[in-house]
Amino acid sequence: MSDLEEEYRLEYFREEGFERVECVSCGNHFWTRDPEREVCGEPPCATYDFIGDPGFDEEFTLAEMREAFLSFFEDHDHERIEPYPVAANRWRDDVLLTQASIYDFQPLVTSGQTPPPANPLTISQPCIRMQDIDNVGKTGRHTMAFEMMAHHAFNAREDLDDPGQYAFEGEVYWKDRTVELCDELLDELGADITEVTYIEDPWVGGGNAGPAIEVIYKGLELATLVFMCMEQDPDGEYELKDGNTYSYMDTYVVDTGYGLERWTWMSQGTPTVYEAIYPEMIAFLKDNAGLSYTDEESDLVGQAARLSGNLDIDDVDDVEAARGDIAAELGVDVAELRDLVEPLEHIYAVADHSRTLAYMLGDGIVPSNVATGYLARMVLRRMKRLCDTVGVDAPLDELVDMQAERLGYENRDTIRDIVRTEVEKYRETLERGSRRVEDLAEEYAEREAPIPTDDLIELYDSHGIQPDTVAEIAADHGADVAVPDDFYALVASRHDEEVAATAQSGDEDRFEDLPETEKRYYDDQERTQFEAVVLDVFEHDDGYDVVLDGTHFYPEGGGQPADTGTLSTDETTVDVTDVQEEGGVILHRTDDELGKGEFVTGRIDADRRRQLMAHHTATHIVGHAAREVLGEHIRQAGAQKGVDSSRLDVRHYDRLSREEVEQIEHVANALVTANVQVSQEWPHRNEAEAEHGFDLYQGGVPPGENIRLIHVAEDVQACGGTHVARTGDIGAIKIRSTERVQDGVERLVFAAGEAAIRATQETENALYEAADILDVDPQNVPETAERFFEAWKDRGKRIEDLEEQLATARAGNTDDATEVDVGEATAVVQRIDADVDELRATASAFVEEGQIAVLGSGTDSAQFVVAVPDGVGVNAGEVVGELAAQVGGGGGGPADFAQGGGPDVDALEDALEAAPEILRQVRNA
RNA sequence: GGGCUCGUAGAUCAGUGGUAGAUCGCUUCCUUCGCAAGGAAGAGGCCCUGGGUUCAAAUCCCAGCGAGUCCA
Numbered sequence: 001m002s003d004l005e006e007e008y009r010l011e012y013f014r015e016e017g018f019e020r021v022e023c024v025s026c027g028n029h030f031w032t033r034d035p036e037r038e039v040c041g042e043p044p045c046a047t048y049d050f051i052g053d054p055g056f057d058e059e060f061t062l063a064e065m066r067e068a069f070l071s072f073f074e075d076h077d078h079e080r081i082e083p084y085p086v087a088a089n090r091w092r093d094d095v096l097l098t099q100a101s102i103y104d105f106q107p108l109v110t111s112g113q114t115p116p117p118a119n120p121l122t123i124s125q126p127c128i129r130m131q132d133i134d135n136v137g138k139t140g141r142h143t144m145a146f147e148m149m150a151h152h153a154f155n156a157r158e159d160l161d162d163p164g165q166y167a168f169e170g171e172v173y174w175k176d177r178t179v180e181l182c183d184e185l186l187d188e189l190g191a192d193i194t195e196v197t198y199i200e201d202p203w204v205g206g207g208n209a210g211p212a213i214e215v216i217y218k219g220l221e222l223a224t225l226v227f228m229c230m231e232q233d234p235d236g237e238y239e240l241k242d243g244n245t246y247s248y249m250d251t252y253v254v255d256t257g258y259g260l261e262r263w264t265w266m267s268q269g270t271p272t273v274y275e276a277i278y279p280e281m282i283a284f285l286k287d288n289a290g291l292s293y294t295d296e297e298s299d300l301v302g303q304a305a306r307l308s309g310n311l312d313i314d315d316v317d318d319v320e321a322a323r324g325d326i327a328a329e330l331g332v333d334v335a336e337l338r339d340l341v342e343p344l345e346h347i348y349a350v351a352d353h354s355r356t357l358a359y360m361l362g363d364g365i366v367p368s369n370v371a372t373g374y375l376a377r378m379v380l381r382r383m384k385r386l387c388d389t390v391g392v393d394a395p396l397d398e399l400v401d402m403q404a405e406r407l408g409y410e411n412r413d414t415i416r417d418i419v420r421t422e423v424e425k426y427r428e429t430l431e432r433g434s435r436r437v438e439d440l441a442e443e444y445a446e447r448e449a450p451i452p453t454d455d456l457i458e459l460y461d462s463h464g465i466q467p468d469t470v471a472e473i474a475a476d477h478g479a480d481v482a483v484p485d486d487f488y489a490l491v492a493s494r495h496d497e498e499v500a501a502t503a504q505s506g507d508e509d510r511f512e513d514l515p516e517t518e519k520r521y522y523d524d525q526e527r528t529q530f531e532a533v534v535l536d537v538f539e540h541d542d543g544y545d546v547v548l549d550g551t552h553f554y555p556e557g558g559g560q561p562a563d564t565g566t567l568s569t570d571e572t573t574v575d576v577t578d579v580q581e582e583g584g585v586i587l588h589r590t591d592d593e594l595g596k597g598e599f600v601t602g603r604i605d606a607d608r609r610r611q612l613m614a615h616h617t618a619t620h621i622v623g624h625a626a627r628e629v630l631g632e633h634i635r636q637a638g639a640q641k642g643v644d645s646s647r648l649d650v651r652h653y654d655r656l657s658r659e660e661v662e663q664i665e666h667v668a669n670a671l672v673t674a675n676v677q678v679s680q681e682w683p684h685r686n687e688a689e690a691e692h693g694f695d696l697y698q699g700g701v702p703p704g705e706n707i708r709l710i711h712v713a714e715d716v717q718a719c720g721g722t723h724v725a726r727t728g729d730i731g732a733i734k735i736r737s738t739e740r741v742q743d744g745v746e747r748l749v750f751a752a753g754e755a756a757i758r759a760t761q762e763t764e765n766a767l768y769e770a771a772d773i774l775d776v777d778p779q780n781v782p783e784t785a786e787r788f789f790e791a792w793k794d795r796g797k798r799i800e801d802l803e804e805q806l807a808t809a810r811a812g813n814t815d816d817a818t819e820v821d822v823g824e825a826t827a828v829v830q831r832i833d834a835d836v837d838e839l840r841a842t843a844s845a846f847v848e849e850g851q852i853a854v855l856g857s858g859t860d861s862a863q864f865v866v867a868v869p870d871g872v873g874v875n876a877g878e879v880v881g882e883l884a885a886q887v888g889g890g891g892g893g894p895a896d897f898a899q900g901g902g903p904d905v906d907a908l909e910d911a912l913e914a915a916p917e918i919l920r921q922v923r924n925a
Numbered sequence: 926g927g928g929c930u931c932g933u934a935g936a937u938c939a940g941u942g943g944u945a946g947a948u949c950g951c952u953u954c955c956u957u958c959g960c961a962a963g964g965a966a967g968a969g970g971c972c973c974u975g976g977g978u979u980c981a982a983a984u985c986c987c988a989g990c991g992a993g994u995c996c997a
Contacts, residue, residue, distance in 0.1 A: 369994070370926075429993070435937075462930040464994045495928055495996055836981080840944050861980065889980035893943040900943085901980035
């Protein structure tokens with residue numbers, strides 16, 4: 001990394017009289033204005049100097065600090081950008097949550113494919129780092145949710161052969177200006193800039209790298225200035241700290257991160273960051289939990305906080321270890337200190353978790369068992385447990401709402417609704433789990449054994465019960481629990497980590513020389529016949545790929561299947577069975593060859609295309625209708641169009657009721673009836689985003705400078721598909737079914753136009769058929785079906801009754817039966833051709849009269865039931881076994897009541913005749 | 926996206942291939958001035974659906990539907 005040393009010799013440092021110093025404590029190099037300075041200033045080389053002694057002129061609230069930062073950079077020629085959602089998986093598939101402001105611009109902007117929304121820009125980006133979840137509240141400075149204030153500049157080298165190859169050109173500013181801006185900001189806020197140190201700390205991450213500077217003031221790292229300018233390259237000449245080699249890129253990006261919470265904290269000098277950023281919430285929670293401290297106690301708490309802040313603590317284990325040292329230093333008992341501090345730590349965490357949830361739910365994340373939804377669920381459940389532990393009894397939705405209000409979210413009702421639903425789900429899970437644990441605990445308490453680890457793992461992995469909870473409940477029932485230290489590792493080992501990565505072989509090279517195909521289907525979406533020239537033909541395994549200069553054939557994409565049809569010359573016609581796009585070149589897969597340079601007429605299967613267009617526009621309409629009916633949080637989670645039906649997956653926190661589905665249908669069809677125009681436009685993406693916001697990207701974020709927008713009434717989406725001209729062209733929309741494809745994702749299966757009629761007819765036919773069978777009007781089917789079902793059940797019971805009566809009667813009349821004496825009891829051997837239920841009833845009746853019953857039946861197959869009264873030394877199971885063997889089958893059962901049979905009905909009579917002999921043998925045995 | 930668990934009376938759950946059970950709730954009766962409660966009797970089950978294995982499936986296998994949970 002010393003290779004990057006030169007990178008830090010900034011003109012700005014020279015002009016301002018900075019010196020480069022090696023920290024006597026940690027050996028890192030840093031830049032300072034103070035010639036006397038020997039240490040870098042970052043803990044553990046130094047301690048916090050601002051607790052009780054704020055480092056800025058004025059105190060700022062979170063909102064004030066945010067505004068101060070953004071307006072400072074606005075005043076210095078940066079454009080202010082609205083923050084992106086915290087759910088980063090809405091525009092990239094490599095991460096779930098937004099963890100830094102630069103995430104907003106990866107990968108399309110940083111790679112130069114897409115222009116930034118402004119250049120340079122400034123933003124305060126809400127971020128969530130789940131990896132800090134255990135530290136929150138304990139270390140005094142970790143928060144799971146935070147805002148990363150930032151300014152970014154996107155530069156491209158000026159000596160490029162083709163400056164137009166990237167979406168931004170030239171240099172906006174680079175290292176000197178970046179440090180200067182940071183310095184100026186600190187100065188303006190009244191920081192003593194001679195105390196500020198700039199530590200050299202090269203940055204590596206995600207395949208990129210570059211020099212970076214940590215900005216330290218009074219012991220606190222306030223900002224990191226990253227100069228992203230290198231990429232991983234096996235032939236690169238710079239080997240960096242991750243052991244990989246890197247080389248310089250054509251583009252270079254200023255990536256800064258200023259922790260809003262830390263700046264606010266610095267301005268206030270409170271013992272912990274939490275008191276600085278949401279004081280009113282901390283106060284509320286303390287009050288609600290009934291926490292109060294004497295002056296002496298709060299003094300102690302404050303000192304402990306300061307001490308733990310000064311220790312360079314990065315995770316919980318360290319906190320626990322350090323607690324002893326802190327207690328010793330303060331001269332108090334460890335247990336006493338813990339009792340004092342722990343409830344506060346929980347309250348800090350609750351405040352932080354509320355804020356995290358406000359961000360997540362406010363940005364449209366719906367709790368579920370997958371992806372970001374799962375993370376939201378984890379946070380909520382953890383928050384609930386913390387509240388219970390510390391004795392906060394305010395409803396969770398109220399706590400989250402306090403933060404949502406502060407953060408200015410407008411969908412607060414939905415957020416509350418989601419939280420309530422989710423808390424209720426958790427309550428049910430806990431209840432279900434507790435019952436399970438209680439049963440287990442009682443069982444093991446009786447055996448005086450501890451609950452085994454296997455059961456603990458299953459309780460957690462399959463039923464969501466934490467080992468702690470198990471221990472708690474078990475203790476109430478007198479059972480022990482030994483939680484192994486490597487519990488979570490054991491859980492992990494139950495999950496096989498075989499993720500087969502499917503390597504994609506790209507042979508796109510062959511299309512490299514071809515021009516991009518003109519996408520004429522966008523010019524006239526209705527047109528199904530056109531002329532074109534064959535540019536090239538590639539032979540394929542089972543056909544040919546024909547490339548034209550332009551086409552009306554829509555290639556598969558955006559959930560819309562490809563068009564089919566034909567291509568004809570004067571001599572020949574070939575079928576187009578599939579259409580794909582690769583790197584801008586559209587391939588028509590045909591069953592026969594066409595000559596290069598030939599003029600062809602393309603004809604698209606118009607019915608199919610019309611149906612697909614109707615379904616595509618209908619997808620937008622159904623999504624829009626669902627949002628109207630269910631709430632603003634409704635977002636597309638996936639979609640697939642088809643000819644007969646299509647489906648739209650939306651994120652929602654509950655199952656859809658029949659009424660909701662009907663309402664969605666109503667709203668959708670009202671839009672169809674209104675016959676509004678469906679229009680497309682190709683605005684610059686920045687304008688589109690500025691006007692319509694991030695919700696444009698229901699189906700993913702497309703690359704490029706201009707994006708295609710489809711307007712259907714107020715609904716606007718970025719979309720590449722083909723659409724009908726007016727909503728009336730759809731005809732009708734029928735929602736056929738809904739299913740829960742995951743927790744938190746509802747699938748709406750619907751049909752539009754002709755397919756809607758067909759679908760309706762299908763269901764109607766089923767109803768008519770049922771009505772016909774029941775011989776009633778369709779309207780009366782439910783009522784009649786119920787009546788029939790009830791009658792059928794009644795008859796079942798009646799039959800059972802009668803069977804019993806019949807059995808008793810049979811037992812009293814043994815005219816056609818053979819009676820055999822078997823020791824002290826009489827055996828009745830009888831053939832009754834009836835089903836097994838009846839045999840059983842009859843056998844029971846004989847037994848009640850003190851007789852052994854050996855009954856046979858020979859309808860479809862041979863069946864036996866043998867029943868023996870108590871105290872008679874005959875094993876029914878053995879008898880049945882012998883009998884069944886004679887009819888080629890088997891049987892068995894308990895000693896007093898057995899059954900069996902076999903396929904050979906003809907042998908039944910012989911078997912029954914042998915029964916007396918078998919009984920005697922069995923008795924003797 | 927993957928793993929695991931579950932689906933039986935109105936509710937909660939037993940039931941490891943051989944006659945479907947318990948507790949609570951419900952109905953009726955008894956006890957009581959009444960209530961809490963107690964006693965007695967009773968009603969209430971396509972054992973999620975569809976295939977398969979078997980003489981025999983609530984039970985074993987496969988698929989589907991529904992629910993829960995852990996992980997990325």
